[in-house]
Amino acid sequence: MEILDILLTASFWAAAVRIASPLIFATLGELICERAGVLNLGIEGIMVIGAFAGWMTVYLGGGLWTGVLVAMLAGMLFGLLHATLTVPFGLSQHVVGLGVTLLATVTASFAYRLSLPEVTSPPKIEPFQPFAIPGLSQVPLIGPAFFAQTPLTYLAFALIALVSIVLYRTPLGLALRAAGENPASVEAQGLSVTAIRMGAVIVGSGLMAIGGAFLTMSAFSSFFFEMVNGRGWICIALVVFGAWKPGKAALGALLFAAFDALQVRLQQTPMGAVVPYQVFLMVPYILSILALVLMSRRAEVPAALMIPFNKGER
Amino acid sequence: MRLEPIANPSALRSIGLPAGALALTVLVASLLALIAGANPFATLGLILKGAAGSKFALLETLNRATPLIFTGLAVAVAFRAKLWNIGAEAQLYAGAIVTVLLGTGALPLPSALLIPGIALAAMLAGALVLLGPVLLKTRLGVDEVVTTLLFNFIMLLFVSWLLEGPMKDPMGMGWPKSPALEKAARLPRIVEGLRLHWGFALATLSALAVWVIQTRTTLGYEIRAVGLNAEAARFAGIPVGRVMVKTALLSGGLAALAGFSEVAGLKGNLTLDLSPGFGYTGIIVAMLALLNPLGVVVSAIFVAGVFVGADSMSRAAGVPTYIADILMATALLTMVLALKLTRLKVRWR
Numbered sequence: 001m002e003i004l005d006i007l008l009t010a011s012f013w014a015a016a017v018r019i020a021s022p023l024i025f026a027t028l029g030e031l032i033c034e035r036a037g038v039l040n041l042g043i044e045g046i047m048v049i050g051a052f053a054g055w056m057t058v059y060l061g062g063g064l065w066t067g068v069l070v071a072m073l074a075g076m077l078f079g080l081l082h083a084t085l086t087v088p089f090g091l092s093q094h095v096v097g098l099g100v101t102l103l104a105t106v107t108a109s110f111a112y113r114l115s116l117p118e119v120t121s122p123p124k125i126e127p128f129q130p131f132a133i134p135g136l137s138q139v140p141l142i143g144p145a146f147f148a149q150t151p152l153t154y155l156a157f158a159l160i161a162l163v164s165i166v167l168y169r170t171p172l173g174l175a176l177r178a179a180g181e182n183p184a185s186v187e188a189q190g191l192s193v194t195a196i197r198m199g200a201v202i203v204g205s206g207l208m209a210i211g212g213a214f215l216t217m218s219a220f221s222s223f224f225f226e227m228v229n230g231r232g233w234i235c236i237a238l239v240v241f242g243a244w245k246p247g248k249a250a251l252g253a254l255l256f257a258a259f260d261a262l263q264v265r266l267q268q269t270p271m272g273a274v275v276p277y278q279v280f281l282m283v284p285y286i287l288s289i290l291a292l293v294l295m296s297r298r299a300e301v302p303a304a305l306m307i308p309f310n311k312g313e314r
Numbered sequence: 315m316r317l318e319p320i321a322n323p324s325a326l327r328s329i330g331l332p333a334g335a336l337a338l339t340v341l342v343a344s345l346l347a348l349i350a351g352a353n354p355f356a357t358l359g360l361i362l363k364g365a366a367g368s369k370f371a372l373l374e375t376l377n378r379a380t381p382l383i384f385t386g387l388a389v390a391v392a393f394r395a396k397l398w399n400i401g402a403e404a405q406l407y408a409g410a411i412v413t414v415l416l417g418t419g420a421l422p423l424p425s426a427l428l429i430p431g432i433a434l435a436a437m438l439a440g441a442l443v444l445l446g447p448v449l450l451k452t453r454l455g456v457d458e459v460v461t462t463l464l465f466n467f468i469m470l471l472f473v474s475w476l477l478e479g480p481m482k483d484p485m486g487m488g489w490p491k492s493p494a495l496e497k498a499a500r501l502p503r504i505v506e507g508l509r510l511h512w513g514f515a516l517a518t519l520s521a522l523a524v525w526v527i528q529t530r531t532t533l534g535y536e537i538r539a540v541g542l543n544a545e546a547a548r549f550a551g552i553p554v555g556r557v558m559v560k561t562a563l564l565s566g567g568l569a570a571l572a573g574f575s576e577v578a579g580l581k582g583n584l585t586l587d588l589s590p591g592f593g594y595t596g597i598i599v600a601m602l603a604l605l606n607p608l609g610v611v612v613s614a615i616f617v618a619g620v621f622v623g624a625d626s627m628s629r630a631a632g633v634p635t636y637i638a639d640i641l642m643a644t645a646l647l648t649m650v651l652a653l654k655l656t657r658l659k660v661r662w663r
Binding site for chain 2: 041081085088089090091092094095096098099100102103105106107109110113114117194229230233234236237240276278279281282285286288289292293296297310311
């Protein structure tokens with residue numbers, strides 16, 4: 001009964017959409033990388049560096065959108081590192097990805113300590129404010145959920161459409177998907193697999209970093225070391241759950257966020273008094289594993305995912 | 315650009331490139347020290363002094379290396395079979411939980427029986443934690459990278475619940491920590507009066523055991539064959555799934571020993587900060603050792619030295635201690651690149 005009550009409140013749906021937003025950015029970013037044939041395990045660390053860079057920029061006096069831009073550039077820089085090592089040099093995408101995650105995470109920690117040596121609790125910034133779209137935001141349930149969010153959430157939803165269109169309706173998208181399915185065919189067209197894959201990883205990493213920046217600039221207003229807390233890994237599961245399709249993956253992110261919003265609210269109910277709060281906090285991770293298990297048989301993995309391409313080799 | 319294999323890499327190549335990777339890492343460290351407003355040479359000197367400048371420093375380094383040897387071995391064993399166990403952190407905590415469970419008076423045994431018993435039970439727990447993701451991989455094809463990573467978060471929450479609930483120390487003044495181990499369950503020190511405990515000896519012996527398994531047994535051969543080419547191994551009649559499971563049991567068990575030795579040898583109880591990422595650092599340790607079990611001992615001592623040294627340098631020179639983490643991540647990336655380039659030639663066109 002409590003669950004039904006929760007599902008009928010507008011604040012629940014608003015929270016679900018808010019929680020989904022960073023996941024949508026990062027999931028789309030990972031999806032672009034994987035569609036081009038590169039597994040990007042740098043995602044967790046790139047989200048951390050994005051969260052830090054965006055927040056730091058605003059703290060140092062930059063505008064909010066400048067912060068988003070700096071976060072994206074920081075993410076792209078680590079994406080360039082990942083791409084250089086995995087694409088032309090063909091290093092293990094597992095090892096490089098984990099290495100990039102470690103490097104990006106500790107770069108953020110180092111820079112944080114360097115710029116704020118004394119503070120015990122991180123300073124707050126003035127984050128993005130919700131912007132209610134006139135008219136639409138008045139619709140019951142759906143209005144507050146989808147049309148009274150911060151600008152970054154609108155951007156996330158616009159990106160779902162944009163990524164779908166680019167992937168499925170443009171020559172660039174065709175080439176990118178081909179690089180992940182049959183790279184030799186791309187070379188036969190006179191295009192460079194290396195360039196396409198590197199571009200995909202760099203752009204994808206930029207999106208992951210914006211997802212991280214959402215946490216410090218839209219959801220919370222400070223930077224904490226542990227704030228990304230496995231969201232990157234969850235996004236990798238969401239890509240699989242969404243069968244490498246942008247719309248489905250975003251829908252998965254929303255569904256996932258709804259469960260997350262639900263567990264937070266269930267903690268406040270009589271059920272939350274009986275069940276330890278740690279069990280509720282485990283829900284997102286368990287759901288991600290379940291999603292992977294459910295989709296394991298049906299998913300159509302890009303055929304050349306994790307297979308390095310060396311020109312002239314067959 | 316294109317990469318072409320080199321049949322016989324020259325000595326210059328196979329030594330020069332890894333050395334170059336280390337040099338690049340030191341360069342990055344110097345740059346970071348400069349950015350932090352410190353003298354790079356002084357900073358590096360202080361790290362070295364803090365790691366090995368005195369008997370105390372050296373023992374501290376060996377103590378810190380102990381869990382890293384275990385997690386490094388866990389990763390080395392698994393990665394050799396291309397089993398991507400990123401969950402050493404979870405397996406470590408599983409070992410620690412069992413150590414507390416059995417070491418706080420549950421078993422009325424003398425030390426000589428109690429300690430090996432606890433160690434074996436801890437290994438079993440760690441092995442079981444990894445068994446889940448591995449069965450999901452071999453039976454359903456679920457990627458183990460993500461599942462083992464996610465298990466780390468689940469395990470930490472589980473430990474948090476234990477320490478606030480059933481395993482909470484009633485005398486802990488409200489802190490989330492477990493009761494202390496009984497004296498019989500504690501690992502003694504190797505030399506009375508010095509802080510180094512028998513966990514370090516156990517870690518070194520484990521490395522030796524893993525080396526024997528890898529080079530002198532059928533299982534070791536099968537693990538390598540599966541890692542090199544699972545399809546070819548299957549074709550040659552090697553039961554790939556079963557080899558994966560055996561590898562996982564070994565890997566999970568080794569990682570759990572890290573938790574066992576930290577609790578029984580060093581800390582004496584379980585807290586949520588038992589491991590400052592030993593499971594993840596184990597990946598760096600294993601990669602720097604080229605997945606060689608004996609090399610793991612050396613690289614774990616090196617990595618531990620950098621961390622211990624950076625701690626004491628940070629207090630003296632004011633450069634954030636995270637410089638050690640950046641160094642290690644840089645070393646990992648430059649080293650895998652250097653190793654690749656010893657076997658491949660870059661041809662620009």
